[in-house]
Amino acid sequence: MRRFILFLFVLASYSITAQDMNNQKLGEIITKAADTVQGQNGRWQFMIEDIVFFCITDENNNRMRIISPVIEVEKLDEELLKNALVANFHTALDVKYAISDELLWSVFIHPLKELTADQAKDAISQVYYANATFGLTYSSTSLVFPGNTKKKEKKEEEIKKTKI
Numbered sequence: 001m002r003r004f005i006l007f008l009f010v011l012a013s014y015s016i017t018a019q020d021m022n023n024q025k026l027g028e029i030i031t032k033a034a035d036t037v038q039g040q041n042g043r044w045q046f047m048i049e050d051i052v053f054f055c056i057t058d059e060n061n062n063r064m065r066i067i068s069p070v071i072e073v074e075k076l077d078e079e080l081l082k083n084a085l086v087a088n089f090h091t092a093l094d095v096k097y098a099i100s101d102e103l104l105w106s107v108f109i110h111p112l113k114e115l116t117a118d119q120a121k122d123a124i125s126q127v128y129y130a131n132a133t134f135g136l137t138y139s140s141t142s143l144v145f146p147g148n149t150k151k152k153e154k155k156e157e158e159i160k161k162t163k164i
Helices: 002-017 023-033 078-090 117-132 156-162
Strands: 034-042 042-049 051-058 063-072 095-102 103-110
Touching: 002 078, 023 042, 023 051, 023 117, 051 117, 063 117, 078 095
Parallel strands: none
Antiparallel strands: 034 042, 042 051, 051 063, 063 103, 095 103
């Protein structure tokens, strides 16, 4: 009987914490967070201040990503690339720097259905800050994981000249 009650408790707590994010809900979150939004469910382009974002979802395969182009790969030197990789371990947290289509991106990837509204809002914020702080602190939040986080920071003026 105890095991059955424990099983019911675990099942109930799982169903309470289970999420049900979908394109409609995510679109509403993006619309509230963004200055401008274009696109349709599952494929949005939006801006916050001067930073461009894309959100792409696949409800059938339960995937989503929020991405923002940071800098063209041809403008990356070895130091910037190395600092981005170090940041992926220490300061980028839930967001990562990644390269695709000759661009370095700030990227958040997550299962769609399990995503909470708060996580979606936080993801947008982290993608924004990882883009905005690239070349400076390379951080998506004020939290830093301990370890070797030494990065050679460039002056903000130098970074603005090289960003997209």
